[in-house]
Structure formats: C-alpha cells, structure tokens
Amino acid sequence: MTQTTIRRLPHLLLALMLAMPLAPAQAQAPLAYQQPSPAVRELLDAPALPRWSISPDRQTLATIERRRFATIEELARPTLHLAGLRFETGCACALPAAPILKLRLRNLLNPDAPERNVELPAAPGSLFHDFSWSPDGQHFLLQRRLDQASELWIGDSATGRMRPAAFVKLDTVLLQTEPAWLNAREVIVTTVPDRRGTPPTAPRGPIGPAVQESLGKVSPERTFADLLKSPHDEALFEYHARSTLTVVDVNTGLAHDLGAPALFTSVSVVGDGSGGPNSQFLLTERLARPFSYALPWDEFPRIVELRSRDGKLVREIARVPLRQNMAVDAVITGPRAVQGSPFGDAALYWVEALDGGNPARPIAYRDRVMKLDPPYTSEAQEVQRMPHRFSKLLFLDDGQNALLTEIDRSRAWTRTYLLPLAGTQSRPLFDHSLREKYRFPGTPLMRNLPGNGRSVVISGHGELLLAGPGATPRGERPFLDRFSLKDLSVTRVFQSAENQYELPLLPLEGGRLITQRESPTEPPNLVLRDGTGSSLLTRAKDPTPQLRKIRRELVSFKRGDGVDMSFWLWLPPDLKDGERRPALIWAYPVEFADDATAGQVSGSPNRFNVFVGLSPLNLLMDGFIVLSDATMPIVGDPKTVNDSFIEQVTANARAIIEKADDLGMVDTRRLAVGGHSYGAFMTANLLAHTDLFKAGIARSGAYNRTLTPFGFQAERRNLWEARDVYLRLSPFLYAPQIKEPLLLIHGEQDNNSGTWPVQSERMFQALAGTGGTTRYISLPYEGHGYTARESVGHVQWEMSQWLRTYLGDPRVPLPRPAD
Structure with a gap:
C-alpha cells in the first residue's frame, strides 16, 4: 500500500461507513451474571485491607474496614441524572x-x-460512610445513608459512642466535600430545606421544542453526559440541589440554620475567630441561573459571597458567568479560585487573568494574585504576578507565607514559589516537568489547625517537610526531606530501605515519625520510628495469602529510538521453569514532552501484592501471564504529539513483545492486548494498524474521534484544525482492518466525558458489519468504572473466557517450531 493510499484511507472509510447502514447487533440469548473461576472469586471476595486515620491531636487511631463492592440492587435504586450529576x-x-x-x-x-x-x-x-475528625480530635463524624434520608452521626473519640444530630437531613447533591468547622465544637453542613414541598411534576407532554442557539461566537465544548434537557429538568435539579447551611453543635447534637436555602456548591471558613465572632466569616459559592443544556453544573454561573458567622451577607466577591464562548483551555477574566486565610487576619485571596483568559495570547504575565483585607470595604490589592497559569495556593502554618504554584502548559512544566502574604516579592523554590518522577521534590506535609480544622503546610523552623515516592530506575523508595526556605538546601530525613516500601506519614515531637511499611510478604502496617529503631503500631493480617506464590519483576528496556520503557512482569503461581505461556499486555498511553521523562519508572517491587477490585492481574489465577503498567509513551511537542500516535504505540508494542520474548516465559505467538478508557482506545488502534496480537480487550473506550470534536485526552486542537489526526486516530474508521477478535465492555450508564456507551455500540456494529469477530458486553447501571460485585465478577469471567478462546488453555503449551 502506498503512502498516499494510507493518508487517504481514513477519508475513504469515512465516506464508506457514512454511506452504508450499520449492521444490526446480532441478538444473543439473555445471559445471567456469570461467576469467574473459584480462585478469582475468592480473591474478589477477600476483605479489603484496613485504612487508618490519625486524629488531629495525634492521640487516637481509627481503623476503618470498608466494603469492596456495591450490589446491583444498590446501583438500581432510583436516581436522577441531571446537570452532569447522579444522585439518589x-x-x-x-x-x-x-x-x-x-x-x-x-x-x-x-x-x-x-x-x-x-x-x-x-x-x-443503611450505609455508613465519610469518616472525619473534629479539629481537636475529640469527636468524629459519619454520614449514614438511608432510603429516605442522609443523616449526620457524631461520635465521641474517648468512648466510641455515637448519636445522630437531631432533625438533621443532609443534602450532598452539590456539596460532597468534608464539613467546614467554625471551631472544635461547631460544624457547618448542607441540609434539606424545611418545608420545601413536593418535587415538581413532569408535564403531560412537551410545552414546546427545546432550543439552543449560538450567535456567531466560538464556543467549543467537550462532550458531557447527563445534561439538562428541559425546563422540567431545570426545576428538578433546583429542587433537589437547593440546600440550607446548618450549624451543628457536636457536644449537644443540636442544630440551627443559617439564612435562606440556595444552590450552595462550596462553603469554607475564613479566619480562626481569635479576634472574636466578628473576626471569622464564611466564604460561600452558589449557582445562579441561567442554567445550560450544553454544560454540566460546575460550569453554570455562580456567585461568590462573604458572609458573617450567622450567615448574613457581608459582601459579594464575584459573579462568575456561564462558561461558554470560551476555548477549552481558557479561563474566565474575573476573580476565580477565591479562598480565605485560615488565620486571624481573615484576608481573602483570588486570581485574575491578565491575558483575557486566552492562553494563546503572548504576554509577559498571565495571572495575578489579589488580596482583600477586612473589613472588606476597600478595593483588592495585587499581591503577585505570574508568567504562567495559576495552579494552587497553600497557606503555611507560620501565618506569614504561602506556596504559590503555576503551570506552563506549553512546556508541560510547573513551578512553585514562596509567597510572603505581606506583599513582598515571591521567590522560586522548585520547578520540574509535570511528568517528572526521578527529580520530583516531593509534596509538602500538611496539618489541620486545632481551631477551625483548615489544612495548612507544616513549616517549623523555616523548613518544609517534603514527602515523595522516590522513583528510581529500580523502583520507588519513598522519602522525607527537610527543605530550607532560607537557602533552599535539602536534608534527607528518611528514605525507605531497598527491600521494603515505607511511606512517611506524620512527624511527631522528639524527632519521631509515623510511617506505613509493607513488603512483598508483609501487608501494610503503621510503624513508629524514633532515634533507636522502629515498632509496629498496627498488625493487619494478610487477606489473600494465595497471592504470595505469585512472582513479579520490573523489566526495563529501550524502544527502537532509544526511549526507555518498562513493564511489570507477573507470573502465575503454577508456572514451571522453562515453560512459556500466553500473556495479556495491559497498558495506558501517556504523553510526554521529552524522552527523559518518558522512560521514568513508577511502582516498586517491594509493594505488598493485593489486587484492588477489577484487575487484569486476577487472570494470573487462571494461568495467564500478565504484563501490567506497560509504558506506552507518546513523546513530542504537547501541541502536536498525537501526529505520531499510531507510529509510537506500534513501536512501543514491538519493543514490549521483543523484550517479553527475550525473557523466555512469554509465548509471543499467543499475545493479547487490553486496556481501560484511553487504554481501550489504544487497544483498538493497535489491532487496526498492526498484526502483533491474537486478540484484544477494550473496556469503556472511545473509538470515533469525530464524536469528541473539541479535544480528547492531551489533544488540544479541534477536529477542523487537525482533521487527519482525528480521522486516523479513530479505529472505528478502520474496522475492516481489525481482523483479530476484540472484546468490547462498557457500562451502560458511562457518564465520563467522551466515552459514552454509543462509542462501543457503534464500534461493535462496525466490526459486525464488516465481518469482524467481536463481542459487546453492556453492564447494567454501571458507569465508567464498574462497582457492583456482580458486574466485576462477570467482567473477570468474560476476560478469562475471551483469552482462553483465542489464546488457548494457558496451561497447555503449543509446540515450538523447529529453528
């Protein structure tokens, strides 16, 4: 085939497929949920490892055991899908x-x-969930979901006894974050308004057509699900999402409301109240009309307001317009990212764009940080200008400084400054690629203030404590560093041993440190370290001892052009020396701006083996070899990196297969490739453009990029700016070239942007209509990920049966041909 023919192929196929009717799906007999093999079912039903939470006063340890899966009955409960939200x-x-x-x-x-x-x-x-501590650690909160209410329960840390907050019915449709604390005794939650009446009833018939219009302005929108479609939808959304701010006293369990109900999306406490009741305020955000039928709720107009502790309006801070007629990566021009100081100064901070919100506009400074001091009657003052786009602002516990982070999207680069809150010039602290692993300086450790529970950066003695994964070419070794804010020097305080994986969690007085330690044979447990040694604080048991027989190895190698690559080789417990078995390569493509970061390794050979939920690693128990986290780097200029997507994933696949063959355990004549979401997209493209695999498994993917015309994943150009790229990267258009069997799995209620179920439905129809071998599984009530026990078990059964059908029995070797 000539190069010219290859370039024209997407256009020819597009014309062909648009002209022909898609083949109807081949009817199948109703299928009950199937069970995976007993070995896999046992893994799925094993209890989850416990989680731990340490109280802010560092006196109490909570051990939390969670359920691993929901049930289909729970997923089938009545829910509404409105404005991009799903709620009961x-x-x-x-x-x-x-x-x-x-x-x-x-x-x-x-x-x-x-x-x-x-x-x-x-x-x-009833289901209990969302555990959290009071700022002083003397109480804890839980929420209990019932069929007709969501309750707030208050627990006493000293005794463990709990009681419900009286007459409190939570409404978390819009606000699902942790509660805001005024002090260690009073917490603010959002509740169902009193006397709100009955839900609006649907009209008997449409009162007229739904109308949308665009009047000559550029308004590119990503593809979203569950959007509003009618005035009745708007009324339903407003009815269920409107809530009241309510203060609950955790000592008495009594509550009182603050002001009128509204569509509250955020509430936080400003100031610590050290100067009396008039030195502490509430910062709230609420939605306002007009709503949109093209955008989800978090793009609706909103009003940012400062309120007194009793809920009365002090000052309107900003009116954020509906996000429309804007480029996908643009920002609004007015105040955004508004937040309040957690300290006694009670100042407000926000960010404003200096480039009109347009990232393509050349300008010396793109954003600026603004500050407004009490009594909030004057104009805000500029604190800092940034050459690139604002990312986040974290307050230090010294009350004098903050960490200000920006992102240079053109280079995929980030930089963090030390920002004096008094208004003097900031100083850069560290910068690195967004994909950096080896030189990543770490993330600052935080603590909660005992007064209002606000999270702040630990900065004792003018030093930050930076914890990071410690990625190296041989795997991760977590570390804790002291970073001097004075001279930027770094002192290593702790690093995990080479034969363990130990994560620093919490510094204590006297140089002591709490870590979480694990090894290939020991489950994660909390450890207390001091100057003399270490001692276990917890003794979690191994929930899946059968996994200790599984072997794994980090395998590193190079692509043909020298880019470093790696995968984790997982071997089934019954694999014999010298035996070759079929394998599944499970991967997810990731974009990089340069070769140096593309090949950096993540993960550690010293982690405790535990398979979380639905995992391709469960196939080990059915006898298959699995190559997981196989790196699929796509390297290039962030603006045009997808121009060579097909060539690079092909080169990646070839390099992986060649290395797997060299290892002597993988039967490369019986290879399958698979992935979830963007990994599914990769899988279909590999089957369309190569003959390297015998079968594929694609879960919750997108296969027709004309259905995501305003960008996808890292692609910044729209369909009309990069038409050939969109068409060439649409395996739907290459369906006749997919000769290998492809298993398609999708949640029937997938609401992830770009991966609507229609993507898999149309891919199945295209394959069926052009003579392909395919099977499409639509999972009832499931979204982008699969959460029900029944669904997870069935998907594991489907994957195992597919591999067994097209790769053969993994425990029965194929004869090797003579040299």
Missing part, C-alpha cells in the same frame, strides 16, 4: 463509593491498648 432522590446523596463495615478506635502510640468498637446501628438500606 430519597437520601439527596450519591451512592457511597466505599461503605464502612467496621470502625475501631484506640490510643495511637500504644498498640496493646484495648480497642473501642464503634457500633454502627443497622437500618433498612
């Missing part, structure tokens, strides 16, 4: 991601102290 109408909440099964408390530093079992009262449909 009965409880005014989303389905909890990981309900709490058991909760225990004990003294932090005494592992032999008796544990206090917290009784979680059962009720029909």
